[in-house]
Amino acid sequence: MPADNTMLQQLSESIALVAKLMDRGEHADALTAMAPWADAPLADMQKTVVANNIAHIYVAMQRPVEALAWFDWGLPFERRLGRTLLAEGRAGLLKQLGRDDGVG
């Protein structure tokens, strides 16, 4: 592939674009820009970043079911890293929804 960008640099650029689109309220376009990364051969850390981004896009679209699904998709990667960002995001969303599934 001719581009000098590594995959991580491409991901970084995609995330920056997604942030721009989210600021504009262009949530569907943000999802289109981010969703393909879920199938990319990324390390666990980058997988959690993708999961977090997609989950928050769905939150902004007021689609909590899909948001929770993406938090869940990322949790196994996050647990391997000993981090809790997704777990906290999931818990926060459940609290907003008036639910408590007890997942920490």
Add this chain to the structure above:
Amino acid sequence: MANTLFDATLHLAAKFAGRGDHADAITVMVPWASWNLPPFENTILAYNLAQMFLKLGDVDSALAWFDWGLEHDRAIRRTLIAEGKAALLYEQGRRDEADAMWAQMQAEGWLDDAGRQRIAANRKTAAAAR
């Protein structure tokens, strides 16, 4: 699923390009080059990326994406990328290289009738301009 997302990506890239956001169009398309699309989709990707880089005035990157796409073009016996590259080479004044590509396309025998006429017309125009 992958092709649905790819189609959506192309539509988004077209939307970005339509409003002059060529860099953003490139951003959404480039990652797909690493994700094992079938050859036809890769030729579409290569062609679109080359066009976006040309809009940014980056001829070298456009040629690089055409070169990346050539193997996918050949894998399905098409000339979308080869013709795109040849046209760009011609526009850049690299007429011998362009003509060599056209000659190769004629020799390979993959062109349909319209393609044969198109390439023959290109070569005739180029020869007349010498």
